[in-house]
Amino acid sequence: xxxxxxxxxxxxxxxxxxxxxxxxxxxxxxxxxxxxxxxxxxxxxxxxxxxxxxxxxxxxxxxxxxxxxxxxxxxxxxxxxxxxxxxxxxxxxxxxxxxxxxxxxxxxxxxxxxxxxxxxxxxxxxxxxxxxxxxxxxxxxxxxxxxxxxxxxxxxxxxxxxxxxxxxxxxxxxxxxxxxxxxxxxxxxxxxxxxxxxxxxxxxxxxxxxxxxxxxxxxxxxxxxxxxxxxxxxxxxxxxxxxxxxxxxxxxxxxxxxxxxxxxxxxxxxxxxxxxxxxxxxx
Amino acid sequence: xxxxxxxxxxxxxxxxxxxxxxxxxxxxxxxxxxxxxxxxxxxxxxxxxxxxxxxxxxxxxxxxxxxxxxxxxxxxxxxxxxxxxxxxxxxxxxxxxxxxxxxxxxxxxxxxxxxxxxxxxxxxxxxxxxxxxxxxxxxxxxxxxxxxxxxxxxxxxxxxxxxxxxxxxxxxxxxxxxxxxxxxxxxxxxxxxxxxxxxxxxxxxxxxxxxxxxxxxxxxxxxxxxxxxxxxxxxxxxxxxxxxxxxxxxxxxxxxxxxxxxxxxxxxxxxxxxxxxxxxxxx
Numbered sequence: 001x002x003x004x005x006x007x008x009x010x011x012x013x014x015x016x017x018x019x020x021x022x023x024x025x026x027x028x029x030x031x032x033x034x035x036x037x038x039x040x041x042x043x044x045x046x047x048x049x050x051x052x053x054x055x056x057x058x059x060x061x062x063x064x065x066x067x068x069x070x071x072x073x074x075x076x077x078x079x080x081x082x083x084x085x086x087x088x089x090x091x092x093x094x095x096x097x098x099x100x101x102x103x104x105x106x107x108x109x110x111x112x113x114x115x116x117x118x119x120x121x122x123x124x125x126x127x128x129x130x131x132x133x134x135x136x137x138x139x140x141x142x143x144x145x146x147x148x149x150x151x152x153x154x155x156x157x158x159x160x161x162x163x164x165x166x167x168x169x170x171x172x173x174x175x176x177x178x179x180x181x182x183x184x185x186x187x188x189x190x191x192x193x194x195x196x197x198x199x200x201x202x203x204x205x206x207x208x209x210x211x212x213x214x215x216x217x218x219x220x221x222x223x224x225x226x227x228x229x230x231x232x233x234x235x236x237x238x239x240x241x242x243x244x245x246x247x248x249x250x251x252x253x254x255x256x257x258x259x260x261x262x263x264x265x266x267x268x269x270x271x272x273x274x275x276x277x278x279x280x281x282x283x
Numbered sequence: 284x285x286x287x288x289x290x291x292x293x294x295x296x297x298x299x300x301x302x303x304x305x306x307x308x309x310x311x312x313x314x315x316x317x318x319x320x321x322x323x324x325x326x327x328x329x330x331x332x333x334x335x336x337x338x339x340x341x342x343x344x345x346x347x348x349x350x351x352x353x354x355x356x357x358x359x360x361x362x363x364x365x366x367x368x369x370x371x372x373x374x375x376x377x378x379x380x381x382x383x384x385x386x387x388x389x390x391x392x393x394x395x396x397x398x399x400x401x402x403x404x405x406x407x408x409x410x411x412x413x414x415x416x417x418x419x420x421x422x423x424x425x426x427x428x429x430x431x432x433x434x435x436x437x438x439x440x441x442x443x444x445x446x447x448x449x450x451x452x453x454x455x456x457x458x459x460x461x462x463x464x465x466x467x468x469x470x471x472x473x474x475x476x477x478x479x480x481x482x483x484x485x486x487x488x489x490x491x492x493x494x495x496x497x498x499x500x501x502x503x504x505x506x507x508x509x510x511x512x513x514x515x516x517x518x519x520x521x522x523x524x525x526x527x528x529x530x531x532x533x534x535x536x537x538x539x540x541x542x543x544x545x546x547x548x549x550x551x552x553x554x555x556x557x558x559x560x561x562x563x564x565x566x
């Protein structure tokens with residue numbers, strides 16, 4: 001018997017959905033189906049044999065699915081669950097992969113059927129490139145995976161989701177409240193994306209920047225290659241937290257500025273040394 | 284006959300000096316010597332066979348060296364050249380590898396002998412780790428290498444330095460004025476290091492940051508692992524330029540902030556899209 005004796009549906013066969021399908025297909029679930037709005041993507045996923053069958057119409061697979069994993073934008077996640085509320089199989093577990101949690105979960109729980117369980121999830125995995133063609137089951141290897149259970153979720157169902165996450169390769173699963181998730185992620189994920197964009201947006205038009213950079217600049221700006229639509233949504237839906245984190249960061253930059261202006265070598269050295277130590281702790 | 288029919292001395296057998304020695308030794312120069320203040324480092328470099336012989340006393344190799352490459356801190360570079368002014372062989376070319384140029388070159392040209400040529404150089408290569416044990420000839424592969432010749436430099440000598448740089452693997456050599464070098468580097472190298480440190484210095488003490496990060500945070504903070512003494516010196520010696528660049532960056536961050544505060548989705552999307560495009564240009 002398979003380790004995954006479920007019918008699973010992946011909603012959205014992009015980078016994350018495609019990677020999920022790849023990783024899960026290898027675990028030999030009862031059935032794995034895909035839903036996408038793009039016929040060509042469905043065809044490709046079927047040809048890659050990472051899903052058993054793909055559908056444009058969600059109703060068909062949802063009726064028989066025990067576990068549904070949505071891999072689409074946050075607002076679209078809410079819309080998908082609401083629009084298809086009548087199609088889910090009784091007892092189904094739905095989990096998402098969006099980068100924000102509090103607002104999304106609140107929206108869904110306004111209307112969710114009592115016999116369904118929606119468990120918020122956030123794989124801390126990604127790539128600069130979008131789409132099924134960049135999907136890779138290895139993106140989950142040793143990645144952090146945050147889940148945000150609430151009182152409404154059944155213990156057994158949370159355990160099932162945790163089992164799946166572990167099976168696809170995420171070694172570090174952290175459970176935390178949706179609100180706390182959004183506070184933390186504003187710092188550890190959203191702020192670095194804004195900084196990378198803000199740094200490269202300073203690039204002088206007259207200068208062929210490429211010829212004057214090394215690894216530090218490339219590394220600092222790597223995630224400026226971004227899905228703008230998605231990240232705009234993630235940031236706006238978490239604006240209070242992100243504004244707070246930007247302010248903390250501005251103060252941190254101001255500390256460097258003050259040390260430089262006052263030629264305080266000891267202070268500047270201290271700031272660099274502190275940063276160095278803190279960075280080594282997460283290596 | 285070797286492509287490098289010179290006696291070469293490397294001053295400072297750390298990450299950059301050691302890497303230089305490795306790369307040059309393979310090109311079979313007439314002789315390659317090393318100078319360091321640490322007997323153990325000299326012994327290791329000799330055992331690694333990346334230098335023919337190492338010296339604590341600079342006088343011995345300098346008297347016979349056609350080319351001297353200093354791989355030490357900026358202020359120490361100035362001191363080394365001044366302290367050993369009488370030891371250099373007539374006609375010798377000295378080049379350095381420090382990350383700032385204008386002040387350093389001015390200082391050296393206050394006292395340089397007429398029969399010597401000092402040509403400023405800056406390999407855009409590095410690693411987070413310091414010391415000979417991390418030296419690697421491949422750090423130069425396809426790296427940018429900036430050189431900052433001045434009117435006092437002889438054309439032939441500039442060409443010799445360019446030849447060496449090309450032979451160790453740097454494909455992109457850019458010649459520019461020392462002043463311009465320092466302006467540009469404040470943005471493309473010094474600012475990313477300050478940002479990385481400032482970002483990680485925001486990390487909340489109460490939070491086990493490591494468990495909540497993905498590639499974006501790790502990439503954005505990678506160069507926070509830094510040689511604090513060296514970077515303090517580089518930044519302080521280029522303070523006017525770096526303060527200007529910090530200010531430009533602060534304004535760039537403020538653009539994001541404004542868009543978020545006013546819930547201007549179009550503007551935020553535009554900022555991300557612009558960053559994405561600019562980043563792709565340097566990939």
